[in-house]
Amino acid sequence: MFPDLFRDDVFRIETRRLWLRWPTARDGESIQRLAGDPAVAGMTARIPLPLDRATVDGFLVASRAANATGTGLTLALCERAKPGRAIGVIEIAPGTDGVMRLGFWLGRPFWGHGLMSEAADALIHAWFAWTPATGLEASACVANPASRRVLEKAGFVWSGQGIASFPTRGGEREIERFRLERGRWLALAAGERPALAAAE
Template sequence: MFPDLTRDDVFRIETRRLWLRWPRARDAEAITRLAGERAVAEMTARIPHPLPRAEVDAFLLDARARNIDGTGLTLALSRRADPAGLIGIVGLSAGAEGVPELGYWLGRPHWGAGLMAEAACALVEAFFAYAGGEVLQASARVENAASQRVLASCGFQHAGRAQKAFPARGGDLAVDLYRLDRARWRDWQMPSAQAA
């Protein structure tokens, strides 16, 4: 899914306020604290609350393995002023029917500043511009308006509603489905093309 340039742990994406970099073992404490908070965890399919440190360690090993073999790309979000810190995670992984899926979470102290939209849009751009991707999918719990705004800000279009497995929540939950293809992404990048 991803080219060689993303398969080295020195790979990073820089945005105006963030660095998106490979997650590291030293990120485990911040992940445990931020992702394990109930308000964050309950909007995700796989993060339990409370979040055991052993699961974070396993996640880090798995994310790095998928980054190395190119089957996914998981990146830690750090503020440019604190590149060793971690405030969230954004990633692309294999989704249903072979269509890559965008997923993310952001620590609660960092909500409301547009940081996740900045990070998600940067990863989406890398997927289409450098990885030769053709289509992405994503989903958000129906009550997660903030996540829906992130997806809309990156050009995703609403594609319906469905039930999706949320193992950490104990069953299936209703989600809004989103989709973004290369043509729409290209138009999204060129506002003058939309007006024509």
């Protein structure tokens, strides 16, 4: 799915404040600490509590393998001033039904500054610019309005509500589903270009 450009571990996306790069073994400690925060893990279906280092290491190995084969793209978020420290993760990967989905989490000390919106915009742009994909899906817990705002700011459109299994929480949660079509992304991107040119 992803082209060769993305399949080398020197690949990165730079934004105004962030580096999005392949996760490495050195990220294990910060990922365990930040993703293992109940306020973060509690809004995800995949992060178990407590989060042990073996689980984190397995995630890192699996993510790098998917990146290398082009079946998905998982990137660590790092502040540009501290590119060796992961503060979150963002990915586009196949869901259980094979549909490609955007997923993300950000460490609690970094909430409220628009960093995840910045990262999401950059990865979504790469997705549509470098692959032939026609769309991208995502979901957010109803109890997580911050994630919903990230998706809406990126152009995603609400596509329904449902119940999702949260095996790491031992139950189910009410979620909202979202979709972004290539045509909508192109229209939004075209609308931004004049504003950027005027600002320069």
